[in-house]
Amino acid sequence: MNLKDLILQEYKTFAPNASTVVSKVLREESIKQLEEWGIPTIKQEEWKYTNLKSILETPFQLNGENGKAEGLHYYNIAAYKLVFVNGVLNTALSDTKGIEDFATLKSLSEAEPAVLQKYFNKFHPFKDGLQASNLAFAQHGVYLHVAKGKHLPKPLVIYYLADTTQGPILAQPRNLVVLEQNSSVKWIESFQSTGNDTSFTNICSEFFLHKDSNLEQYKFQQENDKAYHVGTSQVVHLEKSYSHSAVMTWSGALVRNNLNIHLGAEYCEAHLYGLYLGSSNRHIDNHTLVDHAMPNCYSNELYKGILDDESTGVFNGKIWVQKDAQKTNAFQSNKNVLLSAKATMNTKPQLEIFADDVKCSHGATVGQLDEEALFFLRARGIPVDQARLLLMQAFSDDVLNKITIPELQEEITATIAQRLHP
Incomplete structure (x- = not known):
């Protein structure tokens, strides 16, 4: 059945x-x-x-x-x-x-x-x-x-x-x-x-x-x-x-x-943050919609992903600015790091704007760890695995730092570090 x-x-x-x-x-x-x-x-x-x-x-x-x-x-x-x-x-x-x-x-x-x-x-x-x-x-x-x-x-x-x-x-x-x-x-x-x-x-x-x-x-x-x-x-x-x-x-x-x-x-404010870690053959899909229906509102969106092995990530984010939503400020960013040649990321940031007086932006990146930064760390005696971990943690911190409860932020940050370097 x-x-x-x-x-x-x-x-x-x-x-x-x-x-x-x-x-x-x-x-x-x-x-x-x-x-x-x-x-x-x-x-x-x-x-x-x-x-x-x-x-x-x-x-x-x-x-x-x-x-x-x-x-x-x-x-x-x-x-x-x-x-x-x-x-x-x-x-x-x-x-x-x-x-x-x-x-x-x-x-x-x-x-x-x-x-x-x-x-x-x-x-x-x-x-x-x-x-x-x-x-x-x-x-x-x-x-x-x-x-x-x-x-x-x-x-x-x-x-x-x-x-x-x-x-x-x-x-x-x-x-x-x-x-x-x-x-x-x-x-x-x-x-x-x-x-x-x-x-x-x-x-x-x-x-x-x-x-x-x-x-x-x-x-x-x-x-x-x-x-x-x-x-x-x-x-x-x-x-x-x-x-x-x-x-x-x-x-x-x-x-x-x-x-x-x-x-x-009017005068509403929304912040959206996401962090996803893919390994093995995991599949992680984030769909977001920010509907600006009225004037003078603000939204900011940042989603980040680290994908390894044969994992797959999906990001589909839409900002919809309706005709009455003048003075809108809306920003969206999706950034991804692929640690494996077999990892896959499908990203689709979208803007639909029907108002004239707005400030909106969106963007997406998919790439590998920064080779220059990795070389810089290794040149200072840091082993390659530790250097990679430091770069991944720095990449994740933009989202982890958005946890406003200190004890919870500390625990989740430690958990993420363990997942990045088991």
Whole structure:
């Protein structure tokens, strides 16, 4: 049974007892969209370089309630903590004591109907079967609503563990985050996996930023070599809001990150950063869209990749400046280093500008380590392996330095260094 048919079959069991977070009509509409569109293929322009064929016949389990959290790595930082195992919240391992003084934190299935009507399912209307599947099965996930004038004193870390010790697992979490006026949160996601079988995470998250709010969003992907991951995040900016996103990938068999930023009011600011390390035959795909819909907004985007062995990287970044978005400042850069003749990078930066008074730029580079810099270091007695490591670390630092939590930056930097020179 292929993946689409498996999901359609599982839906028949799931739907009668599903929570009301998604109306029956919307669930049925979504599952029909999956049936019509299917799982994305390389025939679609947005999936041209990313092929999911290798998991289409995998007999995934969609009910992950029996998963165990053994082997989960926790970051050494003071933080609120949520733990999901195979897409299901583990309350025994979670600790959010005190967060209620600043925000409402619930399971998505417990979110208020009025909130859902206003904010839920506001994605750009891509014809994507995986997003349709996520919506049809939306139940487990995080609903965070930060109150007006409140600033979470600690980061919120969400750990997602895929436990495949009892067979292949498919998890489809769904998150909704709302920041009211003059509020802030540091939202950190860590994706990990255990076991020797295949896991597939298909996650969607929506963020809504009201006036003068501030979102710091970090995503660290450290799943094993049998992990497949497709993640979609949408950040909707309202007046004078600010977002800072950093996505870092250093493991997993196939990873696809979709990050969509909608600057829907004046004087909004968005920063997007990415770092990806490819080795063996890993495949890492980053798709970004920055939609400048209103005047006087700013966006800055920097994604960097280091690819070795027979790994493949994909970067597809679009800046879309609508006709009303005068005085836009938008900048995008994608830089890549290939350490092997068999490594591949497909990069496609894009600009679509329909306004006159704007400052926009984009660019992409694919090359090898700087031979002159390498010679300079070796001439001073530094061994070649150490010299290469120093250059790769310097290349990565532009993104790693964007982690604003010192203890977390130190830990992730050490992890990246270990991956670069195991």
